[in-house]
Amino acid sequence: RKEVEQDPGPFNVPEGATVAFNCTYSNSASQSFFWYRQDCRKEPKLLMSVYSSGNEDGRFTAQLNRASQYISLLIRDSKLSDSATYLCVPRGFNKFYFGSGTKLNVKP
Amino acid sequence: EAGVAQSPRYKIIEKRQSVAFWCNPISGHATLYWYQQILGQGPKLLIQFQNNGVVDDSQLPKDRFSAERLKGVDSTLKIQPAKLEDSAVYLCASSPGQSDTQYFGPGTRLTVL
Numbered sequence: 455r456k457e458v459e460q461d462p463g464p465f466n467v468p469e470g471a472t473v474a475f476n477c478t479y480s481n482s483a484s485q486s487f488f489w490y491r492q493d494c495r496k497e498p499k500l501l502m503s504v505y506s507s508g509n510e511d512g513r514f515t516a517q518l519n520r521a522s523q524y525i526s527l528l529i530r531d532s533k534l535s536d537s538a539t540y541l542c543v544p545r546g547f548n549k550f551y552f553g554s555g556t557k558l559n560v561k562p
Numbered sequence: 563e564a565g566v567a568q569s570p571r572y573k574i575i576e577k578r579q580s581v582a583f584w585c586n587p588i589s590g591h592a593t594l595y596w597y598q599q600i601l602g603q604g605p606k607l608l609i610q611f612q613n614n615g616v617v618d619d620s621q622l623p624k625d626r627f628s629a630e631r632l633k634g635v636d637s638t639l640k641i642q643p644a645k646l647e648d649s650a651v652y653l654c655a656s657s658p659g660q661s662d663t664q665y666f667g668p669g670t671r672l673t674v675l
Contacts, residue, residue, distance in 0.1 A: 497666035548660040552604035
């Protein structure tokens with residue numbers, strides 16, 4: 455079983471839509487979680503960190519369900535600039551596990 | 563604050579040749595990571611340093627890959643000899659400590675012909 459599983463997408467949504475991605479992880483001892491955003495042919499950049507049940511930052515909300523071992527990312531009022539691949543990253547003991555990412559295309 | 567620097571940005575070599583990549587982490591960051599990212603996949607950790615010591619190199623193909631961080635600052639990753647399947651982006655990241663957020667450099671895109 456993979457450490458991290460994400461739906462590769464692509465999710466094609468119109469501007470202004472709300473979209474959600476799920477990520478499941480296998481290590482129940484994972485201590486914290488991160489969502490990274492990666493634009494085409496660029497490096498990953500931190501979008502948000504999640505240490506407890508969830509986190510909210512503007513249009514972005516991450517929710518953690520430890521019992522079911524999944525974490526979700528919700529994007530409200532999608533912008534064209536949100537088009538990217540979103541990587542889910544659980545952290546075990548001093549070790550980070552990168553998912554393969556979910557691709558989002560926001561269309562006019 | 564300057565970010566993680568990497569060079570070269572692009573490299574094209576033929577199989578069986580050697581290649582080296584360089585990384586300069588954010589000043590003061592003790593932890594340095596090298597990742598390999600193949601198109602369509604997430605970054606795969608090759609090696610993790612804490613200062614100049616290796617913390618994790620379990621996924622480093624040691625028959626052809628080597629890495630060092632002699633003074634606990636800059637790092638080099640070498641491939642010798644290269645294979646076609648080594649074509650990927652090699653990302654360097656750094657963080658203040660092993661549990662902290664990682665910051666990535668722009669990567670080196672390697673093409674092996």
